[in-house]
Structures are given as C-alpha cells and as structure tokens.
Amino acid sequence: MSHDLSTRASDARELMDDPDADIAMLERTYERFRVVNALVSGPGEFYRRDIRPRARRGPIRILDIGAGGGDVCRMIAAKLQRDRLTAEITALDADERAIRWAAGHDGGSGVRYRCALSEELVAEGQQYDIVFSNHLLHHLTEQELQSLLLDSRRLVGEDGIVVHRDIARSRAAYALYSAVTWLLSGTLFRGSFIREDGLISIRRSYTSKELASIAPSGWTVRFALPSRLELRRDAGTGR
Template sequence: MSPDLSARAVDARELMDDPEADQRMLERTYLRFELVNRVVSRPGALYRRDIRPRARQRPLRILDVGSGGGDLCRGLAVRLRRDRLDADITALDADGRATRWAQAHDGGAGVRYRCALTAELVRDGEVFDVVLSNHLLHHLEPGELQQLLRETRQLVGEGGVVVHGDIARSRTAYALFAASTLPFSRNLLAGSFIRADGLTSIRRSYSPRELVAVAPPGWLVRRRLPARIELRWDAADA
C-alpha cells in the first residue's frame, strides 16, 4: 500500500539519524551513497552549471553543508582536477560519525572535513564562493531550515551562489525509488539504510509549492530532473 504523500511526513525519522544506529550498516550506507547520489542527485549538472564557470575565473572556496560520507565533495575534487581548476573544498557535517568516516576515505581528494554547524563558520567569518547541500533540507524543522538559509546566505561572498538540492516529494518519485532499489535490496544495498531511509526521505521532503511558501525573499525554487527540487540564492539574480 502506498503511503499518503499529500503532506510532509514530518514525524518520520531516518534510521541513520539515530545516535545508536548500527555502525556497520551506517558505514555501508556512506559507502553506497556515491553510487546512489550519482544517479539521483546528478552532481555533474551542478558542477557544469554553477562550479566550473566560476572556477574558470578564479580559485574557489566550496562548502558542502551536511556532507555525510563526503562523496559529493570528493567527486567535485576529481572533476576540478580533471579540468585543471583550483578549489578549496570543505565538507561540513554536525555528525562526527560521518566526518570521521569521510576523512578516513578521502582517497587523496584533498577535501577538508569539519564536524561543526554553519553557525560556527559564520562566527569565524568564513566566506565561500559556492555553498551547497544535498538531501539536507528535508531533515530540518521549520526553524532549523530558516536558520540554515540565513547562515548559508551569510557564508557566500560577492558573486557567489548557494544551492540546496533535495528530492521533490511526489508519488512518482516514491514509486521510482521503490522500484529501482528493490532489485538491489538483497545485494548491492543489503546491510545499509539506503532503501528504507530513501523512502522516508521522500515522505519528509517538500513539494515545489511548499518550498516556495517557506523560502525567504531572494531565494528561487527550481525543479530539476529526476524528481529533484533546488532552493538557490544567486548573487547574479539578487
């Protein structure tokens, strides 16, 4: 039976967010994130649209908020190196389990890993050219979301951009994820939280209309494929 997707399932909780989550399953989840995000999140599009054009003008400072296992940052580092472009990349996560695992699996990418909140970076006076997040918005309570948007806006410098990407809640997104992950649930994704938490994530996620309703002035909501939603602040638009 399909769940009710007419409204956000704000009381649903992802298993990997539990402080007592099984460590082996958690690490296997971090390991498989790269494969899943490559298909679902399409980081190559983000790189071509928002990062590479800026990196061609000057060396960049990039911040990934809620970076989890760090796969997005490592992938960006590989693309930048391939194109002979320079950037300092920081992977920020408030969960020390994620930060420790990501740092241990950097693989020579040269990403900086930091266990902290965006508020700490604001207090330190940090400034970045590109601030981004992936699958973070749906985790946050209303007040936390507004704080994230306010602080990530404060962290981006002149000519910079903030891009928060997430899944757009819909019956289609839920059905596609359920069907596409089912064949791998007993092999590739076995022993991880990816399938269960992915379905919970969709139930907790915003629809485009809901995100427009809570976005502060100056922020734009855009639909992306497949079943993606993006909340962005761009200095050029502002």
C-alpha cells in the same frame, strides 16, 4: 505499506539519524551514497553549470553542508583536478560519525572535513564562493531550514551563490524509488539504510510549492526530473 504523500511526514525519523544506529549499516550507507548520488543527484550538471565557470576565473572556496560520506565533494574535487582548476573544498557535517568515515575514505582528494554546524562557520566569519547541500533539506524542520538559509546566505560573499539540492516529494518518486531499491535490496544496498531511509526521506521531503512558501525573497526554487528540487540564491540578489 502505502503512505499519504500529500503532506510532509515531518515526524518520521531516518534510521541513520539515530545516535545508536548500527555502525556497520551506517558506514555501508555512507559508502553507498556514492552510487545513489551518481544516479540521481546530477553532480556533473551542477559542476558544469555552477562550479566550473567560477573556478575558471580563479581559485574558489566551496562548502558542502551536511556532506555525509563526502562523495559529492570528492567528485567535484576530481573534476576540478581534471580541468586543472583550483578550489578549497570543505565537507561539513554535524554528525561526527559521518565526518570520521568520510575523512578515513578520502583517498587523497584534498577535501577538508569538518564536524560542525553552519552557524559556527558564520560566527568565525568564513566566506565561500559556493555553498551547497545535497539531500539535507528534508532532514530539517521549517525553522531549521530558515536558519540554514540565513547561514548559507551569510557564508557567501556578494558574488557567491547558494545551491541546496534535494528530492521533491511525490507519489511517483516514492513508487519508483521503492521499486528500484526493492530489486537491489539483496545486492547493492544490502546491509545499509539506503532503501528504508530513502523512502522515509521522500516522505519527509518538501514539494517545490512548500519550499517556495518557506524561502525568503531572493531565493528561487527549480524543479527537475526525475523528482528533484533546487533552492538557490544567485549572486547579485541583494543581502
């Protein structure tokens, strides 16, 4: 089926967001996020550029908002451990099914798992050196996105940074993801929502231009190949 990707499909619903979603399919999806993220999300580059330099100055606190299966947090924890650096990492998700699965598959990484919304952490006065998200922005309406940006800004101190990473909506991204996941739908991604939800995610995603027009001043949007976006707020850009 062909879709018009010139506008954001904000009404399309991901199957994993359905409270009645098949639990076995959902859990397989959390498990397979690890493969998808290793291939497309560039956690190594994020670690080298943004996390490691700060962790080298001393112990830091990191928050992942919308952590899903928690694999990005565990990858970061493993890299910090390899480099003998210290951080307290919290994987936050609003969906208790995600947190239950992630905590149950942690394998001793030291990541903390919490089911809550970012606004609850703001109300508690929590502060982090790095707040990030991966593949969260496309789940949100423009209003929810504005609230997330406000919360994440409040959750980092003067010297903290916020990095929200996601897919950039484009016909090329849709065609490439469709072809690759079609080839793997009977094997690697069988019994999961990876193919169907991934295609919906791309249709729901923002373009760099849309993100730049929504984000308040102080935020910057970066585009990276193959079809990635990064909305960030660096230290020292004012409160």
